[in-house]
Amino acid sequence: MEPGTLVYDPETRKVGEYQDKTGPYVMLRPVGGGREWQADPARIRVATLEERLRAGVRAANDRSREGLSADPTRPPAPVPGCAACEELAARRDKARAAFDASAVTDANVLLRRHQREVHGGEPAGRRIFRYVPYTIVQDASALPEYEAHCVSGEDADCGAGSGPCSAPAEVEEWQRRHTQETLHTRYRRSFADYAVLERQG
Template sequence: MRTEPAGYEPGTVLYDPATHRVGEYQDRSGPYALLRPLGGGREWQADPAAVRPATDRECLSASVHAVNGRTRAVPPDPDDLSRPPRPVPGCPACMRMAELREAARAVCDRSAETDANVLLRQHQRQEHRA
C-alpha cells in the first residue's frame, strides 16, 4: 500500500485548523494537502504540517452537515408542471381556486382539477410574480 507524502492515505478524514473544517485527504498539490468535504464538494488546500486526524465528534458533525446539505428543502419551482401549484397565503383568489381543485379531487374529476391548476398558475404569474 502506497503512503502519501503527508503520511496520510487518500480517504483519511482530517481536521484543518486554519479553516476549522473536516475533509477527506485526496492528494498533494505542490506543498499543500488537498482536502475535500465529507459528502463531496470543492477541494481546498491545507498546510500538511497543520492538519491532524479528525476526532470522532468532528467526523460526526461533518457527516451530519453533509447530510443536511443534501436534504435542505428547496422551494418548488412555480413553473414545474409535475406538481400542483400552492396557493399564496392570504390571497383570496388563490384560496378560491385551491378549494375548486380540492372539490374536483374529491369527486375524481381530473379535468376540473387540471383546470383549477391552470387557473391558479395563471393567477400567480399575473398577480404574485415580482
Template structure:
C-alpha cells in the same frame, strides 16, 4: 496517509477528506464532495469523532436540500395556494378526513387538490 482519511484543518475550521500531496501542501475536499483546497500540513490534525459526525451530517443535509421537492411527487400531499377559496375548501376536506382517520377520503381530497392546482395554478 490513505485517501479518504478525515482531517481537521485548523486554518479553515473545516473537516476534509485527504486526497493527495501537492508539493508542500495537502489536498483536502469537503466530506461528501465539493471543491478541493490546499492545506499546510502543520495546520492539520486527525478529526475527532464529533467533528467527523458533524461533517457527515452536514454532507447528508446538503444532499437532502440540493434538489427542491417535485410538486408532482405523489408521496407528498399537495399544498393549497394561499388566498384561493377552492384550495382552502379542498384542504379543509382533507383535514376533516384525516381527523376521522378516513384515508380514502383524504386521498380523494389530495387528488382533487392536485387537479385543481394543475388547472387553476400552473
C-alpha cells in the same frame, strides 16, 4: 496519511477527506463531495469522532438541500432562479432555525403548491417514487384553509385570530381590520390542506 482519512483543517475550520500531497500542500475534499482545497500539512490533524459526525450531518443536509438525496420524504427544493421558490425556501430556513415545525410544514406545503401551479410539479424526478406506487395529491373534496393569528404584543401575543378562511384575501381583510382597530402589525399566517395518496396503475 491514507487517502480518504478525515482530517480537521484549523485554517478553514472544516473537516475534509485527505486526498494527496501537491507540492507544499495537502489536498482536502469536502465530506460528501465538492471543490477540493489546499491545506498546510503541518497544521492538519486527524478529525475527532465528534468532528467527523458533525461533518457527515452537514454533508447530508447540504445534499438534501441540493436535492441529491434519494429520500422520497424529503422536502421540496426551490427551483433555481425562481424568486417565489427562493422566498418560500428562505421562509422555511427561518422556521427551521426557530424550530417552528408547523411553520416549516406550512412553507413546504406552499412550496409544493407553488411548484405545482407554476412549474407544473416539483423539479424533475422529485414526485416520482420509483419503488412506491403512490402519488400524493391534494384532496379536492376538502377546501384548503388559510388563517392568521395576531402575534403582536410585548410580553404575550395578542392571540386574536381570523379563524379558518377559504381564501387568502379573506385573511388579509381580517388583518387589515384588526390592524385598523388595534394598531397591531405582526401576524403568523398558516395554510392547511388535505392530501390523499392515490395508488398508481
